Amino acid sequence: xxxxxxxxxxxxxxxxxxxxxxxxxxxxxxxxxxxxxxxxxxxxxxxxxxxxxxxxxxxxxxxxxxxxxxxxxxxxxxxxxxxxxxxxxxxxxxxxxxxxxxxxxxxxxxxxxxxxxxxxxxxxxxxxxxxxxxxxxxxxxxxxxxxxxxxxxxxxxxxxxxxxxxxxxxxxxxxxxxxxxxxxxxxxxxxxxxxxxxxxxxxxxxxxxxxxxxxxxxxxxxxxxxxxxxxxxxxxxxxxxxxxxxxxxxxxxxxxxxxxxxxxxxxxxxxxxxxxxxxxxxxxxxxxxxxxxxxxxxxxxxxxxxxxxxxxxxxxxxxxxxxxxxxxxxxxxxxxxxx
Amino acid sequence: xxxxxxxxxxxxxxxxxxxxxxxxxxxxxxxxxxxxxxxxxxxxxxxxxxxxxxxxxxxxxxxxxxxxxxxxxxxxxxxxxxxxxxxxxxxxxxxxxxxxxxxxxxxxxxxxxxxxxxxxxxxxxxxxxxxxxxxxxxxxxxxxxxxxxxxxxxxxxxxxxxxxxxxxxxxxxxxxxxxxxxxxxxxxxxxxxxxxxxxxxxxxxxxxxxxxxxxxxxxxxxxxxxxxxxxxxxxxxxxxxxxxxxxxxxxxxxxxxxxxxxxxxxxxxxxxxxxxxxxxxxxxxxxxxxxxxxxxxxxxxxxxxxxxxxxxxxxxxxxxxxxxxxxxxxxxxxxxxxx
Numbered sequence: 001x002x003x004x005x006x007x008x009x010x011x012x013x014x015x016x017x018x019x020x021x022x023x024x025x026x027x028x029x030x031x032x033x034x035x036x037x038x039x040x041x042x043x044x045x046x047x048x049x050x051x052x053x054x055x056x057x058x059x060x061x062x063x064x065x066x067x068x069x070x071x072x073x074x075x076x077x078x079x080x081x082x083x084x085x086x087x088x089x090x091x092x093x094x095x096x097x098x099x100x101x102x103x104x105x106x107x108x109x110x111x112x113x114x115x116x117x118x119x120x121x122x123x124x125x126x127x128x129x130x131x132x133x134x135x136x137x138x139x140x141x142x143x144x145x146x147x148x149x150x151x152x153x154x155x156x157x158x159x160x161x162x163x164x165x166x167x168x169x170x171x172x173x174x175x176x177x178x179x180x181x182x183x184x185x186x187x188x189x190x191x192x193x194x195x196x197x198x199x200x201x202x203x204x205x206x207x208x209x210x211x212x213x214x215x216x217x218x219x220x221x222x223x224x225x226x227x228x229x230x231x232x233x234x235x236x237x238x239x240x241x242x243x244x245x246x247x248x249x250x251x252x253x254x255x256x257x258x259x260x261x262x263x264x265x266x267x268x269x270x271x272x273x274x275x276x277x278x279x280x281x282x283x284x285x286x287x288x289x290x291x292x293x294x295x296x297x298x299x300x301x302x303x304x305x306x307x308x309x310x311x312x313x314x315x316x317x318x319x320x321x322x323x324x325x326x327x328x329x330x331x332x333x334x335x336x337x338x339x
Numbered sequence: 340x341x342x343x344x345x346x347x348x349x350x351x352x353x354x355x356x357x358x359x360x361x362x363x364x365x366x367x368x369x370x371x372x373x374x375x376x377x378x379x380x381x382x383x384x385x386x387x388x389x390x391x392x393x394x395x396x397x398x399x400x401x402x403x404x405x406x407x408x409x410x411x412x413x414x415x416x417x418x419x420x421x422x423x424x425x426x427x428x429x430x431x432x433x434x435x436x437x438x439x440x441x442x443x444x445x446x447x448x449x450x451x452x453x454x455x456x457x458x459x460x461x462x463x464x465x466x467x468x469x470x471x472x473x474x475x476x477x478x479x480x481x482x483x484x485x486x487x488x489x490x491x492x493x494x495x496x497x498x499x500x501x502x503x504x505x506x507x508x509x510x511x512x513x514x515x516x517x518x519x520x521x522x523x524x525x526x527x528x529x530x531x532x533x534x535x536x537x538x539x540x541x542x543x544x545x546x547x548x549x550x551x552x553x554x555x556x557x558x559x560x561x562x563x564x565x566x567x568x569x570x571x572x573x574x575x576x577x578x579x580x581x582x583x584x585x586x587x588x589x590x591x592x593x594x595x596x597x598x599x600x601x602x603x604x605x606x607x608x609x610x611x612x613x614x615x616x617x618x619x620x621x622x623x624x625x626x627x628x629x630x631x632x633x634x635x636x637x638x639x640x641x642x643x644x645x646x647x648x649x650x651x652x653x654x655x656x657x658x659x660x661x662x663x664x665x666x667x668x669x670x671x672x673x674x675x676x677x678x
Binding site for chain 2: 295
């Protein structure tokens with residue numbers, strides 16, 4: 001890839017500031033876990049896999065910063081910090097998963113050397129990043145087999161390299177198809193309210209030389225009606241045991257439209273996105289975001305002052321609407337396979 | 340209503356500048372038909388019925404401005420001007436309808452008094468406006484019977500008083516329900532790219548004291564999934580002989596979502612929107628608009644420079660998805676009536 005969304009540099013974490021894309025390509029380096037929490041909350045870094053990686057490094061960085069302490073006290077402090085990091089965003093399972101995994105790994109250390117404990121945290125965060133890169137690669141390799149030369153794919157939000165430590169989830173499939181010699185075009189939903197499709201997906205696909213066309217979210221149905229879309233590929237923030245999944249608001253509408261038009265609907269996600277502790281979509285918490293995201297753009301009001309808003313960040317798509325899940329372990333066919 | 344979108348004042352046409360809403364409430368007065376064409380093209384005045392009225396007055400105003408001419412020459416000049424006005428926006432049938440009707444009426448005048456000819460044009464434009472007000476009232480009166488006390492209605496774009504010479508089409512139903520003592524809530528799709536829902540529908544419903552909540556277009560499906568919407572009511576720009584209709588881009592997606600969730604889908608439009616000369620939706624021309632509307636907001640880029648875009652202003656919804664057409668002549672049940 002021609003860029004990295006998230007990368008450890010020395011003992012800091014370097015993050016591409018996605019709030020500023022596409023106007024400005026700026027990287028920030030953090031050595032305070034509270035700044036990384038803020039970075040996650042304000043969507044400087046976003047995408048379920050990427051915020052998992054950021055959360056794991058935030059924990060490792062917090063352990064480094066606590067210098068005036070002994071190992072037992074550090075362990076106690078980190079339990080609270082881990083909770084704080086996990087709660088930065090509630091919907092994506094990867095954040096909690098990565099933070100817990102990193103802390104568990106370190107807490108299995110039976111020795112008494114605090115430096116070693118810190119090193120284990122940092123190594124585990126690095127391992128999560130490396131595994132994520134490998135997972136992206138595997139998702140791409142498995143998923144590209146579903147695309148034919150000349151296909152046009154619709155995607156929603158950004159499930160790309162900007163959302164992961166590697167080449168992405170949904171967009172990894174596009175890159176892998178390209179690398180295997182297939183010409184694939186993409187239509188990108190702009191993805192209101194935060195325009196991740198317009199700002200991020202278009203930016204990264206253009207960086208990588210992929211033929212991308214921007215549309216408004218409400219144009220997807222008309223495109224499908226005209227037979228211009230061969231498949232939908234998008235990401236997931238959390239997948240329940242029954243196959244229901246949470247993803248960026250608007251995903252459910254795209255899934256209904258895809259079913260109506262007989263367009264295959266693929267969900268690309270690493271296995272860490274599957275949450276066996278959640279039975280169905282009804283149990284996935286959906287974060288509601290600030291009215292400002294609907295009523296203002298760049299400080300300019302686009303709605304009357306004081307208007308009521310409803311702004312769920314995610315929606316829940318039932319398993320019945322999924323043709324297949326593209327994971328790092330291979331293709332898992334969904335309930336719409338037979339369509 | 341607490342405002343008028345379009346109103347003749349003396350021998351000028353007064354237009355509420357909808358490009359500036361909701362930030363500024365500004366009226367402009369025009370006595371040059373070319374300014375009115377520009378006003379139609381730039382969406383200062385918009386909505387199928389309102390641009391019909393504006394087109395009719397543009398013709399009457401053009402006739403007044405041509406002072407150094409005789410009647411026969413004026414008639415010839417007006418044929419060209421009528422063509423110019425009709426072509427300001429291609430999709431809505433009302434514009435061509437209103438301009439042709441005004442010109443035909445005047446051309447039936449058999450006398451030789453140029454002032455009388457000009458007066459007939461002006462009177463016909465005024466009559467179209469008066470009839471539109473009456474039509475809005477009739478649409479509201481018929482449509483409100485479809486709503487129950489406590490219903491929540493989803494609407495798309497702005498088919499309100501701002502789009503007509505009266506109380507609107509889709510929103511006339513809301514106002515009439517309120518006036519008949521029913522408490523009705525509205526969810527307004529923001530309606531990208533030009534945000535007529537956020538800027539105009541929210542503004543006018545708030546002016547009239549209606550309980551309105553703004554959402555992004557891609558949130559409508561999630562709302563319906565949660566059972567929060569009792570019916571969809573929206574307008575139409577052109578209705579073909581078979582019942583297919585053109586309306587603001589995104590309408591087709593809403594229609595699919597409504598069918599999927601068993602939510603009644605109502606199209607509110609005056610009879611002038613029905614175009615018997617068009618057999619089906621396939622024959623309705625769909626205007627494509629500038630990429631800027633997708634890539635910029637208030638001069639701020641929201642997508643990478645040079646990104647390709649696809650921006651149809653309208654989409655075509657097949658008759659199969661319509662529960663009923665609410666017109667000034669009454670309710671015409673559609674093919675989804677039995678749902």
